[in-house]
Amino acid sequence: MIYLGADGGIPEVSKEEIIGRAEAVLKKCRLDNEVLVDIETVCDALRVNILPVADLFRCFHIDAFISADFRTIYVDEGEFRKSSPRYRFSVAHELGHFVLHRDYYPSGVSGLREWVDASCDLLSAWAENQANCFAGNLLVPEDKLIQILNNEFGGSFARNYWNASPAEFERIFARVGKKFMVSEQVILRRMQDIFPGVGRDIFYIVKNSWRSYVNKK
């Protein structure tokens, strides 16, 4: 059992529990059989509104945050208009706070600036990890990622990934990212989560050249 830790009043939650919570949300929205998760459908099902705010990132250096009453996720308008992978992950991350942390947020704050400051103070790295874990599992569920990787790697990712060159890896990351409409970094992180040993290899392969990696091994 892996715990993502407790800090600042946020309780420990196991990875398995977070995965279960993400799966339950997908089931509730009838999205458990879809590869591409429509994040707006999830928000509707949880009765959370999305409200674009002009220059949110420029002014506050955040992509999104959830309101004190947990009814509205404010998002950067530019990312919202593009419906970008970054926007989708930000909303999924805030839904992670909604599902996992809504009983632990401060109450009695008024005003946008105060709320942003209060929630930034409260939300430790642990809580952020929990929300990221939820978002990753919501947008890129393990069984679907494995299925797609197996298809990409001639039937078996685990058996064949060694044969792929760094350039092929990058092409595959881009293709898989598009299928889930998430960034390549999210796919890479999910792979590291799901296949810890393999994930480390791939991380190295992508960051460095294949030849230097093989020589080092």
Ligand SMILES: [Zn+2]
């Ligand atoms: Zn957060």
